[in-house]
Amino acid sequence: WQKMLLLLLISSAFVLPWAGAGEIIGGKEVKPHSRPYMAYLKIQVTNKTATDRYSCGGFLIRPDAVLSAAHCVTVILGAHNIHDEEQSQQRIRAKKWVIHPNFHREGHVNDIVLLKLETNATINAYVRTISLPRHNEGVRVGTECEVAGWGLTSLERRKTDVMMKVVLEVQNDTLCKPRFRKYQRQSMMCVGDESRRKSTYKGDSGGPLVCNKKAHGIVSRARKRHIFPEVFTRVSYFEPWIHDQLRRFALQELPASPSSQ
Template sequence: MLLLLLISSAFVLPWAGAGRIIGGNEVVPHSRPYMAYLKIQVTNNTGTFHSYCGGFLIRPDAVLSAAHCVAKNGTVNVTVILGAHNIRVQEQSQQRIRVRNFVVHPNYDPDGHVNDIALLKLDTNATINANVQTITLPRHNEGVQVATECEVAGWGRTSLGNNRTNVMMEVVLKVQNDTLCLQQFRKYRRQSMICVGDENGTKGTCHGDSGGPLICNQKAHGIVSRRPSGLLFPAAFTRVSHFVPWIPQQLRRFALQELPASPSSQ
């Protein structure tokens, strides 16, 4: 895999959000059945724009992702693709489901990607099978020890240039001491973020993998969120365990909105 480490920061957005798998490997097809590919369409007074992100299935009707993937100006329509390996092919394993509604954390701050989490309600339940499954979430405020090896997967670019992959890639990254991210990011928050990365700076995430899960000890402990401009290390991921109380609250709200007589549906 081509790895371009020397690149001007002029080619990278200053906030360097969203991720690409760099320095990783292709996963065994369908070995990450919780992974979701988000096709995002935004329409506003300047036109229609398309982007993509990652996400992960936490319930047959719900996907978690990053707030910065869907918090856009204009009308946002999202389609979730589950059970995919090669995203450019209409694989029989794939399930394409429209997102009926989504909620961005009310305290999301795009300047620093604080509270960078969004919950997406699917229009219909996913069919759970060998290729499509949910992933376990951590307990409220459950921590991950420094030096723990975690996995991140996605369909983003494979270099800091413009190289994209059609198949799901994966990289192994370690949980780092929060001090590294406190020094790097002005708005790093210990309680709601996890500091992650490869000390050698040769692998990591950037555009296109945003919203995908950081899997530690077989649980989705993080969400791909941000990294330094032009660099791979360290990266700040959303800490899922901090938001565990918020997630079921939103799922209950979605359920109330589906009741015809519910005031929430007005």
């Protein structure tokens, strides 16, 4: 069986047990540390013959919690150049993580995971949280949203060490439904650039789709060799599940009563 190494780093890097896809194509470098909610997830999977390494994105929603895609888990916060040991970076181990109980790899259905950090991140100019939408809060078709990440920057697999960003438009669900098996309108978002010049790509999975200053989507899946359209996990649909898990985390941290010992 495969052994998985988990390490969490805020606005820097974080690793989960399943590899993802997603890189920024047609985007541009962000102003350093202008997206302080971003997390870089490094994933290391070791089997009998080799060790494979992957990367994903994620985002800080509370000083002790990160959201990402379930198919992606070390976490680094406060990073701009992921190959530099920047003083702004915070590396925090993930104490536990909860994958949505109905996650299915086929079709990336319910593609969401919540990570509980071993210690709280220090909130400062380089590391901050991002707000989530209310339950079933929608985003209109045509809304321009931003995605940032450290994924590949071309189909030719060009790499980047610095965080990149791209602006993508929310599309009608009817565009994605015939192109993606198991596409679910309530829990997924159809997004992309109709000119086919901009996209996320391998390595961007788990990163946030930021619309109106809220994390409305999570980079989830695309078709092979096709960069338009793309499917994002719809965060507002999972808001009750997220808050239920955060409450469970809090209860688990409470000291046991004398009668229960």
